[in-house]
Amino acid sequence: MIIPSDLKYTENDEWIKIEGDTGTVGITDYAQDQLSDVVFVEIFAEPDETLGAGDACAAVESVKAAADVYLPAGGTIIEINEDLLETPELVNSDPYGEAWMVKIALSDASQLDALLDAAAYEKHCEERSA
């Protein structure tokens, strides 16, 4: 299970990469493994839209499951990854790289404190697999 140490995580299997005031959001390796072959990704957040922490920004669908993706922290949408519409399988092959979903301008950096670090997220995954 790949869990990059420089990211922060939610219990709902989203990751966020912080670069200054910008956050990039996607779903984790654990999530894509649980879903198995992803067939469709819908990003319904739009550029310039402001959403809060916990708001749904996208939906991911595989043959056996469908899941909503929630923002780990609130902010204004800067960019959405349109490639995922054509090649949803990127979520399986490169969940932390090419399968990023949205980039946001963070509205409140203190919200990041509530998130899990890599070690805590790893523990969370282990507890669920038991």
Place this chain on the structure above:
Amino acid sequence: MAEHLMCELSVPGRRGFQFPDSDVPEVKLPEGMLRDDLPLPEMAEIDVVRYFTRLSQLNHSVDTGFYPLGSCTMKYNPKINEEAARIPGFANLHPLQPVETTQGALAMMYHLQQWLSEIGGYQATSLQPAAGAHGELTGVLIIRAYHRSRGDTKRNKILVPDSAHGTNPATSAMSGLEVVELRSDDRGNVDIEALREHCNDTLAGLMLTNPNTLGLFDENVEQVTGMVHEAGGLIYGDGANMNALLGILRPGDIGIDVLHYNLHKTFSTPHGGGGPGSGPVSVTEELADFLPDPVVGIIDEGDESNNIPPLYGFITPPKTIGRMKAFQGHFGMIVRAFTYIRMHGPDGLRKVSEYAVLNANYLLALLRDHYHVPFDRICMHEFVAEGRWEDAPEIHALDVAKRLMDFDFHPPTNYFPLIVHESLMIEPTETESKETLDAFARTMIRIAEEARSEPEILKTAPHKTPFGRLDEVKAAKELVLCCVPQFAR
């Protein structure tokens, strides 16, 4: 072998059916409002008959073999039911005919309402809902309407056990209630402590399936219903598992306020490849006024002394939640269920449940040493086993299911309940013989052995069926959902 589609079989100029010529003066069709092409096939009658007959032969069905799909109650569908529904005096009735011309049909509906009430332990029944999920929505709307009528607007939470069928939470969410999942304890019952946490004035109700989807009768059911009632909530019962309780126990007697039945499960109306179903709803006296519009009632008492029978008609319940669909319900299924109940009587119905439970426990006894059964108690009409073994780590329930098809058995349900990993939910029903159960058990045991000795044969199964495993990812990604263009010429 795959069959060609009609768009491939169609031949220009072929014709399958002819109506009589028009006997009225011709009128011009409305210009500007006409379609150009009509993309339908051109096939002779023999082509159509052969096509659909050959397609049918690709199906497994109850009429061809054992179908132990848990929670679906795939019992034998009596042929007399089909005769009954097709009697012209039933099949050709228009729903809006004056009631004086349909007294037979109305009497039949009235009696079925009463019989279903009696079977469940209730005072009133609606036959309108079209299917189980539709009945569930009806029940949840009734619960909401009841609380609203008492000015109790805080109650917006509905509890749904984690073992519940997917329609339960979906229905609740559809009606705007907040769904709270309730965990089961280690014996498969509703966890009392988890329930206690939610017994307050925000509780609209609890959706309960009893016996539950594990095939287990909740050992604390009266305590559970008591707690919910004390907190001011109501209990909705999912009657999908009534096949275990006919003549044995009535949900109305143990505190369930609203119950839906699945006529296409318990009362033998056929599954039809996915429908139609029928989901009548029964309620306690207190909730009778909220039933959907219309129910069948007696609109004129008649006069026995003068040989004037009562007049049946439609009544709008005073606080009705409204109409759940057009017209009055799936009358075609009502006729079949009526016929079934008439042929069984009270003793026959009890026997149905006794033997449904007997058959399930018999299979459980034969299989428990070969398949892990997580909740090992006497089961009701179905039980859940795990399709996995520690010493066969690559094998999943799916592989067991696919291998079963090589032996002409339809696999048990294997996508729920979610609380058992790799679940195989097995419901034999009462219409299967000991020979069939023995053969099924032998096959299941053989498959358990193959899982360890030659797992490959399971992983690549089925081998003997007309089709092998399908590429579901390709279907979802490419999304080819029709073949329209071919007919447009």
Place this chain on the structure above:
Amino acid sequence: MFTPHTKDDLEAMLETIGVASIDDLFKCLPAEHKYHQLDLPPALTEMEVLTELRDIAWANDTAQELVSFLGAGAYNHYTPAVVDSILRRGEFYTAYTPYQPEISQGTLQAIFEYQSLIAGLTGMDVCNASHYDGATAVAEAVNMAYHNFRGKRPKVVLSPAVHPHYRQTVRTYTQDSDIILSGDQGEVDLKAGPEALVPLIDETTGLVVVAYPDFFGRIYDFTALAEAVHEAGALLAVSVNPMALGILKTPGEMGADIVTGEGQSLGIPLSYGGPYLGLFATRQKYVRKMAGRLAGETVDNRGQRAYVLTLTAREQHIRRDRATSNICTNQGLLALAATVYLSLLGKHGLRQVSTLCYQKAHYAADQINKLPGFELWSGQFFFNEFLVKCPQPAHEISDHLMEHNLLAGYPVGKDYPGMENYLLIAVTEMNTKEDIDWLVSGLEEVTNG
């Protein structure tokens, strides 16, 4: 009698289980409530039950014994013999939902064909495996539009000429939600065409619903309405009687986003109101928002073309409380009936029967319009049903003609207050010229005092 067990079977099975009697299997049930003796009539054998059923049926007069002009959402059409002969194949009607595709290709390929035929008939891109009926299909369209706009456009504009039962069903489904229904509470003149709905459409509108033909049989070109709806950012749903689509322009061509309908006129018996067939079709871009089952094409591991239920991740058994609809069954066997009907009739047959309905209805309307005191209300553009203003209350007329074994039509007064003198008359290929002439003379006689 459907349980095959012998006494020996029972003994052997109890022994294997390890209990002494069947009663032991019910030990954990509450003793004080067990085995309540059900107050039901005693069992009958098959012979006896058939006699009883025939007696009950005898107390009914059917649309085929009577001469019937009753429509209003359910129509007396001819069902070819082939349809029932296919439906009675046990492999079709005793099969379950095709969750195991390897042994259900019959059902799956038939669903795929159904989807193709209905999509083509309605002029839309995709069609699902059906809803319960025309009314619940409209309710699902309302649901779909609401979720499409994520709750930001809660208003639905409903034409008052959509079937009263359908509008009532939508009200039932939306009673606890924030969806606002308008258009059928007197805001719009019933006689006006669809343009009358345009002033009600605003930026909070998610869906506009019209019917084709409408409840009064009238047909309109909704192209201009579709443009207005789209300009306002909303969706247009058209509820159809598919029989009309044998000759008429499709809602797809007019710009509909969703087409729903009642498929009963496609080879499904009247059966006192059900089971019927809810049609639901939409544009490709909304396919993931559509509830209900879908059969998709794929291949198996032997290279054969095959069909499988797809996009199931949207459905209740996976999404559970996040599903947008709770629908579990479709009307499987009725969808098959419609597929066989459309296949057998084909291009030529459906056009023929649709034309017959149109011609006969227009003949009837012309003749009735000539009667003193009667006036055709539906105008000249109608399919096979029309509303007639009568010189006296419509239910009096229909009650009187009932005594002569004639079902004259549907008095609309109970659904449309103030219109007690109006009668809705439907004509199909089952009505001969003699039937129609008899109706006309019956109407004349009744009103001449």
